[in-house]
């Protein structure tokens with residue numbers, strides 16, 4: 001007659017070593033055992049022992065070496081009540097040759113009853129797992145990177161040509177909080193390139209139109225609207241708390257103001273500029289690389305300053321440059337790859353060439369060569385009078 005399941009379990013337990021939660025607690029504190037949770041993914045995600053690695057029993061044979069390669073180290077397995085871990089311990093000992101395997105008596109249930117700590121990992125909802133599944137499949141992003149994005153706060157200066165593609169793709173990627181600063185309304189002449197807006201939203205404030213498109217794409221995103229222009233009176237208050245700033249502004253005074261404020265606050269800026277068929281891109285991470293003033297100590301001659309009047313731009317160009325900005329933002333947040341710090345990328349759409357030039361910090365830079373605490377409010381964005389500057393251009 002075949003044995004019953006209960007009899008098999010009793011037999012298996014007689015063949016392995018079982019250990020009390022008190023001893024597991026001591027071993028974990030001392031760091032002299034590898035702790036393996038053999039339950040299912042949803043059980044692990046609902047709470048597990050501190051420092052435990054997850055290898056579901058169904059994947060034990062295929063995955064155990066990734067969690068514990070050394071067959072001579074001490075392994076403690078646990079499950080919900082101590083039965084699955086006993087079966088798994090038996091497999092590791094008898095079939096895979098692990099020398100020091102134990103199963104925790106009573107599982108995580110008894111562990112909790114004894115009052116020991118349980119870690120509850122932050123996890124994605126079922127819908128988020130599906131929405132971000134293509135990120136979860138990339139090792140450089142994965143669950144951790146996606147969670148960082150969901151917790152990140154990114155500020156976009158401008159919901160125009162560069163801001164439109166950046167905002168749409170960052171929203172789609174699951175950046176949790178996106179701030180948008182823009183005081184303008186949607187105009188018919190914007191729609192050749194500002195793809196976040198629509199024809200039926202002409203006359204609507206750009207921050208409202210941008211919010212509508214982003215929220216329609218991804219309801220995970222919180223949009224914070226600033227229907228204003230960035231200036232010396234509001235810059236510190238608006239920037240406070242953001243992890244990355246995306247600079248799509250079209251005028252030099254704001255660029256200098258932004259630079260000085262972000263150096264003082266230590267916030268990286270992903271900056272792009274476009275004109276005609278040409279684009280420029282760089283990442284200014286305070287003290288890791290040059291700041292905007294290191295590169296452009298003086299503003300360009302007024303007659304060359306593109307922001308003094310309406311300028312032509314190929315409609316797709318801000319798309320290209322804005323998505324390069326969005327890519328740099330994601331790299332800064334997740335830590336993937338090498339951000340464009342200390343490099344300036346030049347894109348020539350007519351010739352289809354990308355050129356990267358190295359750019360260095362200026363040891364004499366009026367802003368980033370100093371202790372940020374010494375940068376006074378009155379120094380932020382100090383720049384020749386802009387109206388006079390543009391008037392001089394004729």
Ligand SMILES: [Zn+2]
Nearest residue numbers: 291294365368
């Ligand atoms: Zn500098």
